[in-house]
Amino acid sequence: MLEKKAAHLKQQSADAQRPLFVDCGVNEGSVMNRYTKALPRFSFIGFEIQEELIERATTANPDAEIRHQAVATADGPIDIYLPRAMGTNFIGGSTTEKGKVTGKNFLEQRSVDGIDLWRFLSDKRHSGYDFVAVKLNVEGTEYRLIDALYARWRESGEALVDYLLIEFHEDLLPEG
Numbered sequence: 001m002l003e004k005k006a007a008h009l010k011q012q013s014a015d016a017q018r019p020l021f022v023d024c025g026v027n028e029g030s031v032m033n034r035y036t037k038a039l040p041r042f043s044f045i046g047f048e049i050q051e052e053l054i055e056r057a058t059t060a061n062p063d064a065e066i067r068h069q070a071v072a073t074a075d076g077p078i079d080i081y082l083p084r085a086m087g088t089n090f091i092g093g094s095t096t097e098k099g100k101v102t103g104k105n106f107l108e109q110r111s112v113d114g115i116d117l118w119r120f121l122s123d124k125r126h127s128g129y130d131f132v133a134v135k136l137n138v139e140g141t142e143y144r145l146i147d148a149l150y151a152r153w154r155e156s157g158e159a160l161v162d163y164l165l166i167e168f169h170e171d172l173l174p175e176g
Contacts, residue, residue: 006038016131024071025137028053029060047071049080049112050094070096072114073148082107095139118152121160133163
């Protein structure tokens with residue numbers, strides 16, 4: 001599946017001089033690593049809220065910029081919620097969505113620096129990136145971010161994202 005997406009990205013970005021791949025929710029970096037190999041012309045920036053994973057993601061992607069920040073709808077501190085469940089993605093499933101990690105699965109709450117995704121993408125576009133692909137895998141915050149990006153696009157008319165990969169969380173969609 002990733003190979004098909006990468007091939008499509010390669011095709012879509014063929015005319016770009018300076019393509020960028022932004023991985024929101026880079027985790028330990030294994031998925032980003034596969035994209036870096038498949039898309040060698042791209043620059044890569046990854047965001048991860050879980051501090052314990054930054055070193056792993058950086059090691060897996062030495063040519064990428066890995067940031068310990070949460071993508072958000074505004075700059076400033078963001079509460080994050082960590083689950084107790086361990087898996088292949090270290091702790092995995094960490095989220096900025098209050099109430100998504102509950103009960104015995106809840107480990108702890110922390111705070112991390114949040115960055116306004118719209119502003120970040122606008123800055124990157126204005127700095128010369130002429131094709132921007134964004135992967136959103138942020139454990140339920142995808143919908144809030146997409147709604148905010150769409151609203152700001154409607155206001156400004158500024159197209160910042162050329163290609164969007166999204167992980168869906170059906171349990172967080174409203175009925176209907």
